[in-house]
Amino acid sequence: MLQLATLIKHHSTFRPAQVAVVVEQERLSWREFEARVDRCACLLSSLGVRKGDRVATVLSNCRELLEVYWAVPSIGAVLVPLSPLLMASGLASLLRDAGAVCLITDRSMAPVVDQIRGELPGLTAEHVLMIDGPTGDYADYAAAPFGNASEGGFESVPVGQDELFNVMYTSGTTGLPKGIMHTHFVRSMYCTLFASAWRMSPESVVLHTGAIVFNGAFVTMMPCFYLGARYVLQRQFDPEEAIEIIARERVTHTMMVPAQIIAVLNSPNFSAERLSSLQMILSLGAPLYQEQKDLLNRLLPDRFYELYGLTEGFWTILDKTQSLRKAGSVGSPPCFFEMRIVRDDGSDAPPGEVGEIVGRGPSLMTGYYGRPDLTAQAIRNGWLFTGDLGYTDDEGYLYLVDRKKDMIDSGGVKIYPRDIEEVAARHPAVREVAVFGVAHEKWGETPVAAVLLRDGAATSASELRSWINERVDARYQRLHALQIMDDFPRNAAGKTLKRAMRDAYQAGNGASPGS
Known part of the structure; x- marks a missing residue:
């Protein structure tokens, strides 16, 4: 039987003193990491989390999140990692969609969780765990080592290779996030x-x-x-x-x-x-x-x-x-x-x-x-x-x-933003560039660029736009406008959100070429 949760026990058995995890100044051996994973698994089991249940996390990078990642599959439950950058409405929507029975987050998220608790009848107060200590009405589980769960000795729940390991929600650069199901085999x-x-x-x-x-x-x-x-x-x-x-x-x-x-x-x-x-x-x-x-x-x-x-x-x-x-x-x-x-x-x-x-x-x-x-x-x-x-x-x-969704249709001609981005990236002042299509009365769509400059770079939007338009392969690839920005909107994965930039540009009624 293929069971990923056994990996931690394997390394703890055969290379117990080797360093497994490093987070800032904390260095855990495989033996120490397994003990923490076991405590987390015991705690979840004591709360009634069972095989097949969805356990959601809303945490930034931390040692505890790594522990949860291995504890949840060890009890046969299903991981649902969610971004701490989610707004209350988005978080509630995904928790409902996943059918989460347990949420592990931290103290900073307490106001958000309070705001949405009424929308999540299946998620009771005792099943919302704040890893950094007691908060309000939530259960008193301390950050380390996951409260008073018993020490070690946890036996993993048997899980088949075709059973779910996680539901990963798409990072949402286009449309609403979708829950992607991965099995233990995947x-x-x-x-x-x-x-x-x-x-x-x-x-x-x-x-x-x-x-x-x-x-x-x-x-x-x-x-x-x-x-x-x-x-x-x-x-x-x-x-x-x-x-x-x-x-x-x-x-x-x-x-x-x-x-x-x-x-x-x-x-x-x-x-x-x-x-x-x-x-x-x-x-x-x-x-x-x-x-x-x-x-x-x-x-x-x-x-x-x-x-x-x-x-x-x-x-x-x-x-x-x-x-x-x-x-x-x-x-x-x-x-x-x-x-x-x-x-x-x-x-x-x-x-x-x-x-x-x-x-x-x-x-x-x-x-x-x-x-x-x-x-x-x-x-x-x-x-x-x-x-x-x-x-x-x-x-x-x-x-x-x-x-396909980023392709610009300008007067019936297909324009691929990446072709223009590759040209712009050659300019010595350009650190990052994103090209997207905006509505145009005559052509249907036309390309616009957003640019981040390198530190200390001195150039104007009009100069940069002209430089790029002189070097693109075809006239129809020429930029209608270029904006210099301080930063791009990004999702939790660090991907640039072109859709957000396009919407913001169009909401501002656009800008004249070269602005």
Whole structure:
């Protein structure tokens, strides 16, 4: 029987004194980490949480969240990680949707939970746990070690490989979040396939800098815990601190979204020497500009990997050995995966022709929780239709073009924002760029850019817009307007929210070209 919760006990038995988890100044061995996980599991069991029940978390990065991640499956319950950035209405909606019977959060969320308790009759006060101590009417469970739960000796509840491990809600860059269901088998594929892809070993040191409520965190977390490697968790991303952690802990593997990679490369304390221990720098979550990939490969050669993937369960991986030869590609499907590029009429496109990326493999979700209608739209005859556009070369490597929903239709001509973004990223003043379509009376839609400048950069919006418009490949790609911003709206995963920027631009009735 495949049971992921047994991983912690395995490492506690066979390498008990090895460091398992590092969070700031706290260093836990496998034996110590297992004891904490057992206490959490005992507490949840004492509250009546049973096999198949949904346990939601609303926590920022902390040691306790890692403990919950392993305690919940050990009692056969189902993880529902939720972002602490959710507003009250959004949180209530997702808790209802998941049917959560227990919520684990912290003191800062008490006012929000108070506000929505009346909307959640299935979630009683004693099943809302504040990990940092007693708050109001909530049960008195202290942060460490999860109250008065019994010490050790917890026996994991048997769980079949096809039973649910978690429900992961999409980060919501488009539309309402959907609950993506992953089984224990799917998460075991994360363990084994990614361990091999990243060349991890039990001696690896894995740093995670982003929010671990984001599914991308599991891309390195699962293989790390499977192998018994060391997991280093940064509470909140800070590029200077991340560089110091890598140097101090001799980190070998890390993954970051493009915005974080760009921030590290631009950090005042960046140096190749400080990051010399790294064997892998993985980019995922959104395309990294080619300009930044080239810089990374020059400064830290033979370390760059890129993952294109969906939480729904299809991936391609650009291996570090191909990152120069296949510049611009997001790699190829791993073993046991298949990929097609599909035209609008359902036929397969040949190499070089853009179509929808469609794939299947052993990590495919079982569906969207409670939404068989949406599941049927996404998975057809066992194939996941991603909603992303791309093409393959003659060797089968994938080149990502854009999201179908991000594509701009200007006078009947298809404009892919990423093409314009790649041009803008070459300007020395540009740190980040996002291009999106806005309504236009004549053309239907027209492209607008939002830009973040590098520190100390001196350029105007009109100058930058002109520079980009002189270099795009076609007249129809020219920007209607460009805005210089202090920061982009982002979701919990660090992804840029183009939809929010487009809505804000249009709500302000737009701006004249070059403004």
